[in-house]
Amino acid sequence: MKQVAAALRERVASTEPKLRAMPEAEAAHKPAPDRWSKKEILGHLIDSASNNHQRFVRSQLEGGLTFPGYEQEGWARCQHYASADWGLLIDLWSSYNRHLAEVIELLPPAATDETCRIGSYDPMTLAAVVEDYVVHLDHHLAQLARPVPAS
Numbered sequence: 001m002k003q004v005a006a007a008l009r010e011r012v013a014s015t016e017p018k019l020r021a022m023p024e025a026e027a028a029h030k031p032a033p034d035r036w037s038k039k040e041i042l043g044h045l046i047d048s049a050s051n052n053h054q055r056f057v058r059s060q061l062e063g064g065l066t067f068p069g070y071e072q073e074g075w076a077r078c079q080h081y082a083s084a085d086w087g088l089l090i091d092l093w094s095s096y097n098r099h100l101a102e103v104i105e106l107l108p109p110a111a112t113d114e115t116c117r118i119g120s121y122d123p124m125t126l127a128a129v130v131e132d133y134v135v136h137l138d139h140h141l142a143q144l145a146r147p148v149p150a151s
């Protein structure tokens with residue numbers, strides 16, 4: 001888990017300055033009416049952080065838990081990420097992930113073997129949930145790094 005924590009810290013350290021340098025207009029640009037802007041993608045990553053935070057903490061206190069999935073479009077819509085303040089989203093995403101890196105680094109080995117059932121997915125160990133968290137993060141960080149076409 002130490003390596004995953006280090007990888008997560010590295011993602012925040014390398015991404016945060018790029019997000020801060022991105023103009024609000026680029027962050028708010030929707031490539032199509034039914035596609036997410038960069039604000040909405042970063043908001044989705046905050047939702048991923050908050051849902052996984054619950055899994056990382058609760059699985060240490062009580063094993064073998066069942067967690068709800070989260071309906072990503074609804075979460076983004078309810079929280080109005082499309083019109084959220086870009087700086088606030090960056091602050092929240094960066095701080096949340098710095099904290100999650102601490103939580104991950106300090107996970108007791110016994111907890112990482114606990115089984116998590118999430119939504120309709122097959123049961124997986126907490127260690128696999130933690131690893132998937134960073135894989136999912138990388139998928140969306142690649143989207144955030146893509147340039148917005150000039151309009």
Ligand code: NI
Nearest residue numbers: 044072136140
């Ligand atoms: Ni996603």
